[in-house]
Amino acid sequence: MTTNTGQSGGRLLYGCMGLGGSWTPDPYGAEDIAEAEAAVVAALEIGVTTFDHADIYRHGKSEAVFGEVLARAPGLRERIVVQTKCGIRLPDGVRPGIYDLRGPTIERRVEESLTRLRTDVIDILLLHRPDPLADPDDIVETLTSLHRQGLVRRFGVSNMSGEQIAPLAARLDVPLVSNQLEMSLGRRDWLEAGVLVNTGAAAANGFPLGTLEYCRAHGIELQAWGALAQGRFTGRQETPQERATAQRIASLAEEKGTTAEAVLLWWLMRHPARIAPVVGTANPDRIRACRDAARREPDLGHEEWYELWLAARGEPLP
Template sequence: MTSNNGKLPIHKHIPHASRIVYGGMHLGGGWNKNPISKDDEIQAQDLLETALANGINTLDLADIYTFGKAEEVIGRVFKKAPHLIDKLIIQSKLGIKLTHDAKVKQYDLSASWAEKGLDAILKRLRIEKLDVLFLHRPDPLMEIESLATTLNKNYEHDKFEYLALSNMHAGQMAYIQSNVSMPVIANQLEMSLLASDFVEDAITVNMDINSQVGFPRGTIEYCLPQGIQLQAWASLAQGIFDPNHTNTEVTREIIDTRLLVGELAENYNTSPSAIVLAWLMRHPAMIQPVIGTTTPKRLVEAAEAGKILLSRDDWYHLLETRRGREVP
């Protein structure tokens, strides 16, 4: 069964955005202090070209990914292959501080850090303008007036095209939107067959169990009328539902779901990864999964998900198997 979703605009503001996002959080040689190698550059270019060849044109990064090396290795690729820049929608995030001058890990959405962070992102990527700038995490010490002034100034100076948020609820989104001059166009949250509280929030209304739901209540319902695109990080849940996954220290529900995913992959003539993503993408919010991988094969498999429309029976069967019980 083929989905029409792949033919519809995903973003209200970026209608040519791909249904799936490539996440480069492990690029540049990994989370270590090793310098970027030639092989790292070759790997990054291969992954970008594989993504584009399979209809994935949105690239997700952050200033902290592999301690800045992810952006830097992409910048080296762009220097060698500048034609790739215009083919990609490039988004990156700032707001988590892992620098040597920070005594503890912290979130920083101060005006000064936002200014420095955006300039550093552009320098590492070797570009003059970012397509989408994300604020990575809510900062309890954020002073919205000064932050908004800095964001508005950099927006007017054409350093980024769109503003987006990550890991924020409806109230936080509305608060930031009311203070900046540009529209907030996306929010990136953990959403998957494993992190399925976004569904639990909807189906356990008026039940005591709803108090245990971790997904920010009302976020989807806020985003849809506002034209805010939902993106899902950890959308494959590190492959935990793959029938070939080697982790055996999991719940009975996870094991049963793996078996069902394998069966559905055969029925739909696709990969287990595509089934897991198709479950997420079946939601009418048109969620954009972010696929963080350094394996081209996984990108090719992910792209297949955009061609699949799970039946209602199969969608609910996966949900109930994952829950370990019927829906209420």
């Protein structure tokens, strides 16, 4: 029986989307299990104990190879938090991909994830994307049932605004604990929304203003997927602006005796919302490069933080 409380409780999360081989239904192999094991070991070495999944990652193979890792490491399950998501259905033949948060679908996806992960409980279940046809009462009834059965300990959402979260939070007896959004120095609309108020650029931003504030006010952890900006500031710069930003990140890393990856994550974590970055690389060396973000308080001063924002922004603040 798994005994973990289900609280994420970590400064970083490890995102398992890169594990499991190809994005096809083809079976995974021994090399895919070995890759997953190496990534999990590297994450544990730097102090990461929350592992983020989704039922669709690699057509379920990300969960499956992780389950293989758990089966080979007795006692590991009790030391970690397992988080997964449901709500997206991948394309199937002529049918395009859709969103599906109907109660029976959620129940079926949870059962399938439990089987693949080889565990008896999911610590945190996130609703992956908003389903426009979803009935909040149906969702709440289903989540409540999963919780009462002991199949899921806690719940959260992903890619949702404060206005979308509120109807669920108002009906659920169990509080929502997290909202996972794409947030990085490369994806800054979440940050820009708050400073573009009363400017002509506000309408074009698109990020739902008030989402960060809603989550902070209601104790909902903000998790940042894509936190390393797909390597645009730590390896594969494509524009002069990205190169200039990467150079400043590198110089700060040298000054502070750390890595560029840690500085990039510190920039997110320095925000008062206490954002929890999700590190998604499958490369063990790059995972280890995030060590100081997992173990040290963000070592960025007020002006240094703004310097990186402005460098990535490429223009002055309004």
